[in-house]
Amino acid sequence: MKKFAMAAVAAAALSAGVAQAYTVGTYSNGFVVPNVIHNGDADTTAVGIVNNTGNVVPVFWTFFDANSNHVTDGCFPMTNKDFEPFIWSQQSGNGLAGTRGYLVFAVGANTAATTVTTACSVANATAGVAAGQIGASAFHVTTGSQDVAYVPVIDGPLTLATGSDLTTLGPLSLVSVGGARAVVGNTPSATPAFAMRYAVDNTLNAGLETRIVVWSTGDHRGTHTVNMYDAAQNRKSVNFALAEAELSFFNPETIPGRPANFADGFIEWSPMAAQPADYPGADGQSLFSLGGSVFTYSVISMPAFGAVQSILGTHN
Numbered sequence: 001m002k003k004f005a006m007a008a009v010a011a012a013a014l015s016a017g018v019a020q021a022y023t024v025g026t027y028s029n030g031f032v033v034p035n036v037i038h039n040g041d042a043d044t045t046a047v048g049i050v051n052n053t054g055n056v057v058p059v060f061w062t063f064f065d066a067n068s069n070h071v072t073d074g075c076f077p078m079t080n081k082d083f084e085p086f087i088w089s090q091q092s093g094n095g096l097a098g099t100r101g102y103l104v105f106a107v108g109a110n111t112a113a114t115t116v117t118t119a120c121s122v123a124n125a126t127a128g129v130a131a132g133q134i135g136a137s138a139f140h141v142t143t144g145s146q147d148v149a150y151v152p153v154i155d156g157p158l159t160l161a162t163g164s165d166l167t168t169l170g171p172l173s174l175v176s177v178g179g180a181r182a183v184v185g186n187t188p189s190a191t192p193a194f195a196m197r198y199a200v201d202n203t204l205n206a207g208l209e210t211r212i213v214v215w216s217t218g219d220h221r222g223t224h225t226v227n228m229y230d231a232a233q234n235r236k237s238v239n240f241a242l243a244e245a246e247l248s249f250f251n252p253e254t255i256p257g258r259p260a261n262f263a264d265g266f267i268e269w270s271p272m273a274a275q276p277a278d279y280p281g282a283d284g285q286s287l288f289s290l291g292g293s294v295f296t297y298s299v300i301s302m303p304a305f306g307a308v309q310s311i312l313g314t315h316n
Helices: 002-020
Strands: 030-036 045-051 057-065 072-078 085-089 101-107 135-142 147-151 158-161 174-177 180-186 194-201 209-216 222-230 235-242 247-250 264-269 292-302 307-312
Touching: 002 222, 030 045, 030 135, 030 147, 030 158, 030 174, 030 209, 030 292, 045 057, 045 101, 101 158, 147 307, 174 292, 180 264, 194 209, 194 292, 235 247
Parallel strands: none
Antiparallel strands: 030 101, 045 085, 045 135, 057 072, 057 101, 135 147, 158 174, 180 292, 194 264, 209 247, 209 292, 222 235, 222 264, 292 307
């Protein structure tokens, strides 16, 4: 019965997240894979891309670390109706095993006359993201445990800062992503409130484990005061710290003040309620100040299922 209940909750939360505002599974001028990592070919994120533009397009990609520093990039051409497998362990280059970050894929300049040979010309990157129709899905493959975990893809359209070059994107280049939750800067509000699922067993790094992924186009660093609820609707006010600028991957089991009996429930986070008092960045550069896009989901490892579940953070 417990196994069935957990499965039902996971399915309901995933469906609710998609229905409310996130956009997945559509074609646009680009997309974001918000949580990417590899430890060799046996433990890697894998992305599948489809081109439905009607002609050859260049797809420029950039890997950013958790603080949105540009680490590496590349480009590949796609013919119409093409499917392109993108295995991160095989594309990352040397020295990036164990480095968590995110990938941005964007269509470069193209016309009906674009060819496979000319598509990835640097000149097709200088005007920023162009019109195109590409879509994707992603998974994290762990062959040792025979597990393939769903990784959400945030659909575009992508909005880039004026003057962006797809080969030199930086921390401020990506302004917003259509498939994520849009937030308005410098406008204090309890909306949106994200309900981020957790399930733990009070045995750290063993057994039932949750990691919460928070991705945004702004700098969300700092200590955030949130309400934490258990499965019986009991509430506890706690704080969690996001140490990384744009991609955080944290363990809710370690939140100070979490009651030991809060083993299954959700954390309600309102990122635009206030700028964290300990925000370490420059004035005017935080997510609270700039606004943009926010996306959250939970990765829950359930030994009872022998699998990893990905549950989108529902929101209003």
